[in-house]
Amino acid sequence: MNQTITPSAGDVELCAQETLDTSRWTSKRRDFLRMLGYGAGAATLGPMLAACGSSNAQSTSEALRAQLVQDAGFWSGVQGMFVLNLAKTFMNIGTAGSMPSTVLDVFATQNRAKAVDCLNGYSNLLDLRKAAAPGFGVDADELAFSANTSSGMCHAILGIDWAPGDVVVTTNHEHGGGDTPLKIATDRYGIEVSRIAMPVGNNQTAATYVSLFDERIRALKAQGKRVRAMMWSSPTYKTGTMLPIADLMTVVKAHQLISIVDGAHLPGMMAYNYGDLGMDFMSGAGHKWQCGPGSTGILIVRNKIRASNPLPLPKWFPIHTSSYSQLERTTNGTETYDIAATITSCGSVHTPMFMSLVQACKMWDEIGRKKIETYDITLASYLKEKVAERWGVDALYSPKDDPKLLSALTSFNPFQNKADVMNSQKSSSFVARLAAEYPQGFVIRNSNFPVIGAAAEHYGVRVSTHLWHDATDVDLLVEAMWDLSKKMA
Structure with a gap:
């Protein structure tokens, strides 16, 4: 043990x-x-x-x-x-993980170096993003560092150019990290949220979710509603059901929607290639299964066209940043600008936290x-x-x-x-x-x-x-x- x-x-x-x-x-x-x-x-x-x-x-x-x-x-x-208390058996990683010894060493060393030389954190952490991105199947311009999953969900949802009457289809098992920005967008922009009642237990399959989302979207469209996006958790924090991303992306592409995934538990648990999956946004935690420090998150943002998702990139504006590009995003396989830099850079960030997170990511890649x-x-x-x-x-x-x-x-x-x-x-x-x-x-x-x-x-x-x-x-x-x-x- x-x-x-x-x-x-x-x-x-x-x-x-x-x-x-x-x-x-x-x-x-x-x-x-x-x-x-x-x-x-x-x-x-x-x-x-x-x-x-x-x-x-x-x-x-x-x-x-x-x-x-x-x-x-x-x-x-x-x-x-790991340096876990041997008097306990920690089986709640879904709430918080544990930094391995080598990650703790990086955190301590970099904190001291920062203090000794009064180092600032004015950076978009490009080198760190370059180091972490390949492990998630994306490029550095598509991997941003956030404060946690909830922070990443706010970036994703509140940066979209919503219009009154836009509908987001989601479930009734979502975390507050996604539900809260949806509520803000409802009050501020006039969007509507349609929730699918989630099944529980063993009597369900991946096809169940394809049908649930597809049928709901078709029903809304038949009512004249403008369905704009799908948001879901993979897995749900409530029951641990892994809503099948690849399968649900077929629904996204069939209906030409924006895709937003609350992937709080994905980094460090699942070996997903996000470039191949093709969702527009995936927000995950750095401090849970990835075993990095608290106040760290990984936000994947689709920033170029790949075969996995040929849909146009959604219009998106930064909501928490020190940099802003007015350029339109690309319509091909080459990025126009580094959107992840815009998200990551916001004043002076605490660099030792993200250095430690990348050390944990390196360990996972090596294992x-x-x-x-x-x-x-x-x-x-x-x-x-x-x-x-x-x-x-x-x-x-x-x-x-x-x-x-x-x-x-x-x-x-x-x-x-x-x-x-x-x-x-x-x-x-x-x-x-x-x-x-x-x-x-x-x-x-x-x-x-x-x-x-x-x-x-x-x-x-x-x-x-x-x-x-x-x-x-x-x-x-x-x-x-x-x-x-x-x-x-």
């Missing part, structure tokens, strides 16, 4: 190459690592799940466990890069973003199967069987009396007692959201699984949650 050592990059590489003696490991650890060896990411988990059938969680677990493990030593080394995604999603899939085995698949708010909808966030109803999930105080008590009454000190959270047909909002618990967790953590968590659910029945 969480170790106090801090191996060098060479140590980690050596660990990855070693053949380890696993004879004294627990069966749970061996089983999970067989899962990891299979590489149960979005591309590889699907065929196996389809073969198992979505109704039999146990057979799915057995299939996952049947694979050969190769990477045990590597992940043990990666876990040791391999796809490797991290596979680990995170596999571990979350293991947790979902365990939940389904104990509480039943209907307890899950997060889908588990369509690979396109998987994320490393798992949300479910932990209560023996299913109606208790509508009791906010009981849900909060469950989270607090899990941290206080069990020796592992599990740190998770709950979130409230509307459920179609429910008498009141549900307050499901949400678990984040990331680099410093392993199968033993999941097993112990499930046992603790099951025990607590019986105590609270």
